[in-house]
Amino acid sequence: MSAETGGVAELKFRDPRRARELTAALARLVEELHRAPVTLMHVCGTHEQAIARFGLRTSLPPGLRVIMGPGCPVCVTDLGEVDEGVALALQGVRIATYGDMVKLPGSSKSLADAQAEGAQIDVVYSATQAVELARVTDEPVVFFASGFETTAVATAAILLSRPPANFSVLSAHKYVPPAMEAVACLPETRVEGFLAAGHAAVITGYGLFEDFARRHRTPVVVAGFEPLDILAALVRLLEMIRDREYGAANAYPRCVTREGNRRAQESLWRVFEAADGPWRGIGVIPGGNLQLRKEWAAMDARRRFRIDVSGLQQAAQSELSRRCLCGKIMVGLVEPTDCPLFGRQCLPESPVGACMVSSEGTCRIWYQYGGRPDLGGTA
Amino acid sequence: MCLGIPGKVIDIDGLQATVDFFGVRRQVRLDVVDEPVALGDYVLNHVGFAIRRIPESEVAETLKLFEELAAAGDDQDLLAADLRAELAATRESKK
Ligand code: SF4
Numbered sequence: 001m002s003a004e005t006g007g008v009a010e011l012k013f014r015d016p017r018r019a020r021e022l023t024a025a026l027a028r029l030v031e032e033l034h035r036a037p038v039t040l041m042h043v044c045g046t047h048e049q050a051i052a053r054f055g056l057r058t059s060l061p062p063g064l065r066v067i068m069g070p071g072c073p074v075c076v077t078d079l080g081e082v083d084e085g086v087a088l089a090l091q092g093v094r095i096a097t098y099g100d101m102v103k104l105p106g107s108s109k110s111l112a113d114a115q116a117e118g119a120q121i122d123v124v125y126s127a128t129q130a131v132e133l134a135r136v137t138d139e140p141v142v143f144f145a146s147g148f149e150t151t152a153v154a155t156a157a158i159l160l161s162r163p164p165a166n167f168s169v170l171s172a173h174k175y176v177p178p179a180m181e182a183v184a185c186l187p188e189t190r191v192e193g194f195l196a197a198g199h200a201a202v203i204t205g206y207g208l209f210e211d212f213a214r215r216h217r218t219p220v221v222v223a224g225f226e227p228l229d230i231l232a233a234l235v236r237l238l239e240m241i242r243d244r245e246y247g248a249a250n251a252y253p254r255c256v257t258r259e260g261n262r263r264a265q266e267s268l269w270r271v272f273e274a275a276d277g278p279w280r281g282i283g284v285i286p287g288g289n290l291q292l293r294k295e296w297a298a299m300d301a302r303r304r305f306r307i308d309v310s311g312l313q314q315a316a317q318s319e320l321s322r323r324c325l326c327g328k329i330m331v332g333l334v335e336p337t338d339c340p341l342f343g344r345q346c347l348p349e350s351p352v353g354a355c356m357v358s359s360e361g362t363c364r365i366w367y368q369y370g371g372r373p374d375l376g377g378t379a
Numbered sequence: 380m381c382l383g384i385p386g387k388v389i390d391i392d393g394l395q396a397t398v399d400f401f402g403v404r405r406q407v408r409l410d411v412v413d414e415p416v417a418l419g420d421y422v423l424n425h426v427g428f429a430i431r432r433i434p435e436s437e438v439a440e441t442l443k444l445f446e447e448l449a450a451a452g453d454d455q456d457l458l459a460a461d462l463r464a465e466l467a468a469t470r471e472s473k474k
Contacts (some may be wrong), residue, residue: 049458099464125468126427128408147426150383154428157410161394199383202423202431226444254437255383255423261413261430359457368457 015228019059022231027061029238036063039190040237041183041332043071043176044197045360046225052369054227066234067332070179071197073147074100074358075326076279081172082106083309084302085144088170089119093305094137095170096122096130097144100358103351108315111144127158134167142301146172150200152290153264156271159292159299170301173290175274176200177208182285182331184216189332193237194220195230198252203268205260209248217246224252271296280354281327320345324353329362336363343367383423384465385433385441388416396429398422398469401449405469426468 030036042048048068051057060066070076083106089095095111102111102121115121124130130143145155152173159169176197183189196209201222209220219240223233233251240249250256270293277289292300301307324346325339336342336355346352348364355361389404390397396416398407405424409416412429416422421438422429433441451459 046458046461049461053456053458125464128427129468150425150430153411153430154426157408157428161410199425202383202425254433254441255431261411263413264411264430267411359461365457368455 018228019231022228022235023059023061025235026064026231026238029235029242030061030063032242033238037065038063038192038238038241039065039067039332040193040195040234041067041069041189041191042195042197042223042230043069043180044195044199045072045358045362045365046199047071047195047197047223047230048362048365049360049369050225050227050230052365056227056230059231060234064234064238066195067191067335068329068362069183069191069194069332070176070279070282070330072330072355072358072360072362073151073174074098074104075330075354075361076174076179076282077101077104077146077172077354078278078280079105079107080278080309080313081170082110083312084307085111085142085170085172086114086119086312087307087309088142088144088301088305089114089121090117091305091307092119094120094122094133094139094141095144096124096133096141098125098146099123100360101144101146101172103357104354105321105351105357107309107313109312127154131158131163131167134164138166140166140168140305142168142170142305144170144172146174148174148176148197148200149268149290150203152272153203153268156267159271159296160267163299165298168299168301168304169292169296171272171289171291173272174277174279175288175290177204177212178274178285178287179279179282180209180212180220181216182282182288184212184218186331191218191332192241193218195223195233195237196220196248198222198224198229198255201250201252201256201260203261203264205258206248206250206256207258208260213246213248217244219246220248222248222250222252222256224255279330281324281330318352320352324355326353326355326361326363329355336366339363383425383430384445384462385421385423385438388418388420388422391416391418396422398424398429400424400466400469401446403466405466407469424465424469426465
């Protein structure tokens, strides 16, 4: 039903001629490669939103697949991490968190379920608001923080600016580059090039991807969020694949530089360190989690509280959630429409899996914009 | 959460700036921005923190998509909804 209101009907480029030139270039390049289908992966929910909203997949040549990888921080928040937040909340600790986290299912409960049982959950839009909550009360406030490196920078800045003693952080922050590494190593995925999120690259710089691109012989292009930005970046990626140019390129120069934001990087790594950690549905990603350094133990909810998740994890996972394909979707093996629950038992109002919860989740985006626009009307 | 929204700096008080986003004034922290920020500059905001000063030559290009999204009032539009959430991430100006 959403296919009629979203997707193709709203397809409007500010510069249709330029869009046509770019899509013609894509078709030519795919042909030159002689080995369709060519699969490219982006790792950013905002890219998927733009691709779906502007119906970009309908204008891609048939030999080109653009899939979404692990680009939704809420979706990759592990069951165990949600359990920690839920356990703390049920223990009576006040939890402040970003809105998308509330409905996210844990092993047996979400924060919303805990709230229904009387736990105090506050939705905040920024880390600053979480600190403000702590300032006006004596009770402990835990900021259950999710998001990739760009968002982790905000959490770091808050800790560096001396929050009150009753404030602490439960970090579910994730670091994207190691996840790209994991996907590039999956033999079944066969991703030939990556579009990196313009936004994370504002912080890390595109230079970060040069070594990755060389080692995996997979070019990386940093792309902005406008439909034309994305098409231009895809053209650049295909050119690099054709020319065996295994490096990193910047198709978003107005916001991204090679070095990135040094000051933000310094803050990030003063507070966090990369640690091996589980990504939901994908498994343990070496260096994929951002955990607080030892120096911040006093502000680290994991060290400060005894968090007992055993009760939550013993409860059986529902039959439905065992059938969720999010993990495979996030490494590019299947698409939401391959899931028998998509748009039936699993809906934005009653999500079964994490990919349907967040506005950056692939299932949610496909549902909202009518799935693959070229299948319009089947949703 | 991934969307960085550009806004124009109209007041600075230490590490706190008042920034105008498409007519709405909000407080943004300057703790981690990469370059010194002056009045009239445009910055990218991410969850209440400025993360980049946009070079003057790039400002017009950067504003385009956001202007269109800010104009779209549609609840169903995920990009527009994320934009609103990010704007909300910065606090109201106390004036
Ligand atoms: S539609 Fe729902 S159950 Fe199916 S993969 Fe997506 S989130 Fe999981």
